[in-house]
Amino acid sequence: MPELRKDPIIGRWVIIATERGKRPHDFVVEEEVVKGGFCPFCPGNEHTTPPEIFAFRDPGTQPNTPGWQLRVVNNKFPALILQGEPDRQGEGMFDKMNGIGTHEVIIESPDHRLNLATLPVDHFILVLKAYRERIRSLAQDPRMRYVLVFKNQGRAAGASLEHSHSQLISLPIVPELVMEELNGSKFYYNWKERCVFCDMIRQELQQGSRLVEENEEFVALCPFAPRSPFEVWILPKTHHSSYVELQEDSLAQLAAIFSTTLKRLHLALRNAPYNFILHTAPVREPAIPYYHWHFEIMPKLTLMAGFEWGSGFFINPTPPEDAATYLREVHW
Amino acid sequence: MPELRKDPIIGRWVIIATERGKRPHDFVVEEEVVKGGFCPFCPGNEHTTPPEIFAFRDPGTQPNTPGWQLRVVNNKFPALILQGEPDRQGEGMFDKMNGIGTHEVIIESPDHRLNLATLPVDHFILVLKAYRERIRSLAQDPRMRYVLVFKNQGRAAGASLEHSHSQLISLPIVPELVMEELNGSKFYYNWKERCVFCDMIRQELQQGSRLVEENEEFVALCPFAPRSPFEVWILPKTHHSSYVELQEDSLAQLAAIFSTTLKRLHLALRNAPYNFILHTAPVREPAIPYYHWHFEIMPKLTLMAGFEWGSGFFINPTPPEDAATYLREVHW
Numbered sequence: 001m002p003e004l005r006k007d008p009i010i011g012r013w014v015i016i017a018t019e020r021g022k023r024p025h026d027f028v029v030e031e032e033v034v035k036g037g038f039c040p041f042c043p044g045n046e047h048t049t050p051p052e053i054f055a056f057r058d059p060g061t062q063p064n065t066p067g068w069q070l071r072v073v074n075n076k077f078p079a080l081i082l083q084g085e086p087d088r089q090g091e092g093m094f095d096k097m098n099g100i101g102t103h104e105v106i107i108e109s110p111d112h113r114l115n116l117a118t119l120p121v122d123h124f125i126l127v128l129k130a131y132r133e134r135i136r137s138l139a140q141d142p143r144m145r146y147v148l149v150f151k152n153q154g155r156a157a158g159a160s161l162e163h164s165h166s167q168l169i170s171l172p173i174v175p176e177l178v179m180e181e182l183n184g185s186k187f188y189y190n191w192k193e194r195c196v197f198c199d200m201i202r203q204e205l206q207q208g209s210r211l212v213e214e215n216e217e218f219v220a221l222c223p224f225a226p227r228s229p230f231e232v233w234i235l236p237k238t239h240h241s242s243y244v245e246l247q248e249d250s251l252a253q254l255a256a257i258f259s260t261t262l263k264r265l266h267l268a269l270r271n272a273p274y275n276f277i278l279h280t281a282p283v284r285e286p287a288i289p290y291y292h293w294h295f296e297i298m299p300k301l302t303l304m305a306g307f308e309w310g311s312g313f314f315i316n317p318t319p320p321e322d323a324a325t326y327l328r329e330v331h332w
Numbered sequence: 333m334p335e336l337r338k339d340p341i342i343g344r345w346v347i348i349a350t351e352r353g354k355r356p357h358d359f360v361v362e363e364e365v366v367k368g369g370f371c372p373f374c375p376g377n378e379h380t381t382p383p384e385i386f387a388f389r390d391p392g393t394q395p396n397t398p399g400w401q402l403r404v405v406n407n408k409f410p411a412l413i414l415q416g417e418p419d420r421q422g423e424g425m426f427d428k429m430n431g432i433g434t435h436e437v438i439i440e441s442p443d444h445r446l447n448l449a450t451l452p453v454d455h456f457i458l459v460l461k462a463y464r465e466r467i468r469s470l471a472q473d474p475r476m477r478y479v480l481v482f483k484n485q486g487r488a489a490g491a492s493l494e495h496s497h498s499q500l501i502s503l504p505i506v507p508e509l510v511m512e513e514l515n516g517s518k519f520y521y522n523w524k525e526r527c528v529f530c531d532m533i534r535q536e537l538q539q540g541s542r543l544v545e546e547n548e549e550f551v552a553l554c555p556f557a558p559r560s561p562f563e564v565w566i567l568p569k570t571h572h573s574s575y576v577e578l579q580e581d582s583l584a585q586l587a588a589i590f591s592t593t594l595k596r597l598h599l600a601l602r603n604a605p606y607n608f609i610l611h612t613a614p615v616r617e618p619a620i621p622y623y624h625w626h627f628e629i630m631p632k633l634t635l636m637a638g639f640e641w642g643s644g645f646f647i648n649p650t651p652p653e654d655a656a657t658y659l660r661e662v663h664w
Binding site: 001002003004005006008010011012013015016017018079080081084086091092093094095096097098099148150152157158169171172173175176177178179180196199200203207224225227275276277296298302307308309310311312313315 | 333334335336337338340342343344345347348349350411412413416418423424425426427428429430431480482484489490501503504505507508509510511512528531532535539556557559607608609628630634639640641642643644645647
């Protein structure tokens with residue numbers, strides 16, 4: 001019998017098709033083949049991107065020249081612009097403001113052939129550190145309320161260039177889904193005086209059936225009511241509302257579990273496209289007792305997203321318990 | 333300068349890229365070609381679908397034989413099953429229930445080559461009438477709280493069979509996005525003592541810049557803060573919370589405006605795939621003063637849906653004022 005399950009944070013119901021549970025090879029995944037050709041993100045082509053904002057590079061090398069391990073540049077086609085004030089105003093009953101903000105690209109590695117599932121763990125640490133540094137830096141701008149970090153891996157997930165990169169958008173507003181999480185987790189906290197994410201982690205560690213991986217500080221799990229097959233969340237085991245609180249020695253542990261999780265997805269789902277999004281507290285908020293930062297990874301295996309984001313109603317053909325089992329069984 | 337705009341009903345902010353506004357031919361649309369081959373929805377193949385639940389057919393013809401104009405059958409691979417009770421229960425902190433409900437397919441016409449943009453208006457009336465009749469009938473089941481009517485047109489929008497059809501799911505819960513609309517419009521009503529949709533329609537008719545089409549009873553418009561380029565909503569001009577209240581003589585007017593709107597989209601966007609969803613009040617609710625039924629049509633022109641439904645944050649490259657202008661200018 002199929003099950004209806006409720007997400008404990010925002011209260012969204014999803015259908016989990018427990019009977020016709022789809023296995024990894026039941027999904028038709030478009031094979032992503034590295035095509036090559038001219039790439040503005042490859043070393044030697046630094047002059048073809050907007051100037052470098054931030055980089056990890058070899059001592060003595062100049063900005064916008066080769067010798068970097070990771071580079072951050074402005075998006076050449078930004079969705080937002082930096083100059084100006086939000087200038088909130090009405091248009092009759094409607095509300096609008098200027099689209100101020102930043103839109104940056106994090107070029108994760110000089111090697112065109114690598115992606116986050118194949119990148120060495122030591123290098124993955126640099127990527128996670130770059131997220132933290134850029135959020136910290138952008139949070140200085142008092143006009144901005146949120147910094148959204150995300151990655152589109154593969155053309156079908158929205159990546160327009162194949163050289164592996166993440167994106168970062170700073171915004172004068174808090175995105176809808178983060179707002180819902182903040183409201184939902186506050187509601188839970190007001191009732192229970194406990195963080196809903198901490199409660200969830202405790203139960204998942206006890207039950208074990210939806211666990212993908214854990215280490216001392218982090219856990220990777222398939223959530224109880226996932227919208228998409230093989231959806232995986234990565235969360236710190238102890239309570240932290242903001243990603244920028246992440247300490248140096250935790251970065252290595254996060255890189256280890258994130259890298260292994262992406263490798264499991266990569267191998268189980270034959271290099272399927274995916275999106276991941278960092279969910280963290282709005283910038284400049286003091287530590288929030290009810291919110292808990294985490295990454296949400298969503299492989300793009302089904303075509304239904306159009307209908308589903310239009311209705312807010314999701315049908316997931318793979319129970320998270322099955323997905324977690326498949327992912328745990330991947331060996332390399 | 334790009335704009336951030338807030339949806340007046342649920343409060344979601346979207347980025348509208350006003351500067352680099354994409355025109356219809358800027359989108360890479362995968363051409364949908366009718367492939368033919370064996371089709372279970374074509375006349376003569378009635379025995380290959382589950383039995384007929386409802387039909388409009390020629391007098392004297394038998395169920396599950398040719399002679400029909402429109403047929404409703406159960407989905408051969410339903411996401412929900414009809415037998416049983418919801419049986420709500422907990423699993424530690426999580427909530428779940430049995431996935432009871434129905435999943436029906438509305439085969440809109442016997443002609444494999446037609447779709448809703450090319451179907452004669454007289455026949456379109458039958459489709460809209462079938463929606464109403466099926467919702468009325470399914471609302472009799474006291475276990476069900478909502479009936480979701482939607483259509484996936486084109487493979488990229490999730491249609492697995494090319495013969496034009498709609499789908500209908502009855503559910504023991506109210507989908508997330510409808511819940512948000514109910515909450516948002518109630519909040520507005522409590523403050524203003526007016527329906528937010530009625531206010532929106534009044535302003536749109538005055539401003540005119542986002543209007544696509546209107547007739548005596550209905551209006552088709554591009555909403556102020558659309559998630560997707562060329563998103564169009566169709567709403568009744570007078571206040572009605574539920575689609576089942578729709579009277580016989582209104583069906584013809586709705587069919588006329590819906591048909592013309594889809595034709596405009598079809599021609600402007602070169603047969604692009606789309607989804608539409610009927611947003612109506614939960615079943616068995618008495619008339620609600622703050623909710624207003626409507627259709628939301630979302631062409632599938634961009635690949636970003638994965639990231640966007642994962643973050644709740646939408647970047648729309650076509651201002652609705654431009655989209656409405658393009659759609660008004662379509663001639664045939």
